[in-house]
Amino acid sequence: MKNYDYFINDLLEFLKIPSVSAKQDNSENMHKAAIFLKEILLKYGADYAEVIKTQGHPIVYGEKNVSKDTKTIIIYGHYDVMPAEPLEQWKTNPFEPVITDNKIFARGANDDKGQIFIQLAAFKYVVEHNFLKYNVKFIFEGEEEIGSTSLKQWLTLNKENINASLIVVSDTGMIDENKPSITIGLRGLVYLQIKVTGPLRDLHSGLYGGAVANPINILCRLIASVQDNNGKILIPGFYDDVIEFDNNQRALLNMVSIDEQKYKEEIGVKMLYGEQNYTLIERTSIRPTFDVCGIWGGYMGEGSKTIIPSVAFAKVSSRIVPAQTSKKIAELIKDYFIKVAPPYVSIEVDILHGGEPYLMPLNHKALITAKEALRSTYNIEPAFYISGGSIPIISEFEQILGVKSLLLGFGLDSDAIHAPNENFKLSQFEKGIKTLIEFYKNLEL
């Protein structure tokens, strides 16, 4: 492809900016990434671009106007990335991108800086070759990984001026590079932090042990009580709003075969796990979860220290599915922990953020066009699938703007997004650009 290295070089510069949104005192890097993206938009053919200040990290907004009489699409992405910790598990520096084995290794190589560049490259191509049929509005945010608060506020304030017919997003993956697919659904998310406090200071575990409740023991007991041995959630009412898929729908979802042996090898587990009577695909798409993302308390150093700690913390998250809502589930989890915590300790539960699940209608025109574009690039019949991940802003777009999002992403499971050694395959980068060019060529709204 023409200009292919050109895009990669720009992407590598973008990846060097450590735009970790969850990190405090990082606004300089966030701003740097936003400015960089604004300049790329202008360089790649936008009429107009600006960095919009928010109460959090800035939004990058741009426009390319073809005609007043045509419809508008939004291209959405996010320039913020996940924290790179644990750093010691990276083989290379997360913010010094390296190309090895035809893959780019860096935090954000896929999620979402790499995928943003697929969109930008395709955009540049269709502009230069004069077949852009629709007006384009670019909306890139810096808070996707921490709840998209500022973008939601901005969308709410500006919704009258954003008159779009479709949102196109490359922030998802496909089942395999030999099984191109489009994401038609997403799980939602709730994320909470739990603090269990026992004695006001760490106590000697010998002098006090047996008479004073240990906040770590209690926290473990509370967490353990949430699920049965197969991960089914036991909080009363948790499944009340879950849509049970019928046998036809389940059959459609399960059409894509997954090589479980390969899946296990790739992530290094001996056995898979999960709710009884659901397949691997179902467990990771249409069923909700409860995972502890982090836990800490007491002595974590070398050797041994014999204490009853004063306090213990956990970060817990639940992936939710249609028609659960993040508000209701977050409150259910919060209330559960508060209710079951024994009176020997005090407990605080903070809801950190949440996002709703999402579903795209199977007969949407853009979905059909995207499927054809994928088939043309990959020469394989594409599949539709529901991702287990969450992009809370996608359901917000629907709620605030009333517009559906096409989730046409090019990530692979092996890209290790959110984890050490995140990477992106150059071949997927190239095929992504080809697919999007074909899509924009043929899109009829």
Added chain:
Amino acid sequence: MKNYDYFINDLLEFLKIPSVSAKQDNSENMHKAAIFLKEILLKYGADYAEVIKTQGHPIVYGEKNVSKDTKTIIIYGHYDVMPAEPLEQWKTNPFEPVITDNKIFARGANDDKGQIFIQLAAFKYVVEHNFLKYNVKFIFEGEEEIGSTSLKQWLTLNKENINASLIVVSDTGMIDENKPSITIGLRGLVYLQIKVTGPLRDLHSGLYGGAVANPINILCRLIASVQDNNGKILIPGFYDDVIEFDNNQRALLNMVSIDEQKYKEEIGVKMLYGEQNYTLIERTSIRPTFDVCGIWGGYMGEGSKTIIPSVAFAKVSSRIVPAQTSKKIAELIKDYFIKVAPPYVSIEVDILHGGEPYLMPLNHKALITAKEALRSTYNIEPAFYISGGSIPIISEFEQILGVKSLLLGFGLDSDAIHAPNENFKLSQFEKGIKTLIEFYKNLEL
């Protein structure tokens, strides 16, 4: 008391040396503390003192020989201290001792540097006033907080040369400064580290959540399964060797009344907790425990990171009671965790260290003399009690040398040993010295 400030000044210098035995690369400080103690021994009246190299931290050995024809007592203590973490909870620097409100604040102010100095001050006094009747051997180690490995080896190698009739130790507390007491028993200890490993890298909790077992969730479930809601341990066979005290023995133990309201206020808990049908005193002395001393895994930083972590760790300890043995209980706990861990994860359990419980006969001559000495200093009838804490080396002394230890300590619960803001009351320091002088004056072996 004559020379009182003199001892305090020496102690303050001792407290400035951060002799944390659990910390790696700290051998310079350990050596410095040992040398300091050796010089103090010579300065205070020992005939001979040396720093003995070991495979771990050095032993400080000293002698004062009165006569070949008299019996020998050992004065034992430890110059190593617990890690000072969490540092942010200290009001002053743990290794820059400060005297405020007639208390010394520093790591080791009580445990055991402060208490060693009570012994040293009393020794200096009885030597100078010519009423030392027995030969004295000083044995101070630098590994008490990490299992006393080197001292055990040294004792085993040198047991033929150490012909003693009694060991005197100030490394325990009394119930209250208005309730002077002697420790007649100690709980033992086992300490293990557990590692639960799931996927080979942190996974995106959306893409994999529901299909891959989360090692933190599993670790919590394993820990929670060890106890019932009141802390009773459910591991089969755990209580098999526990000596149940009869009603007379229980009555004796419970003679000392504890102000539960004050106890709760001092540690800042709303409610006490523990095994049904046992009193507070019993729960912390004659009943075994299971406490998680530390736990960690996944994302512990600010904000949220949505992962299934690769690995989770816990440090767990169990206080054991006569006639449990550390080897058997450590193996029981280890085997339990390995057995109940589900096949979705791998588990490693390391036994870090252990020590045996201890009991002193109630009719031991030294015990009676010590009781009288305490009565003389405090003008209150002293009590005997069993401490919930562990000094593994005390039972090792008994096993290796065949000698009983008199545990005559002057710590208070409010001293916060092993915790931030450890402190030692100057009044207890002074009364301790007086008591020991009286004890050495009257001791008949």
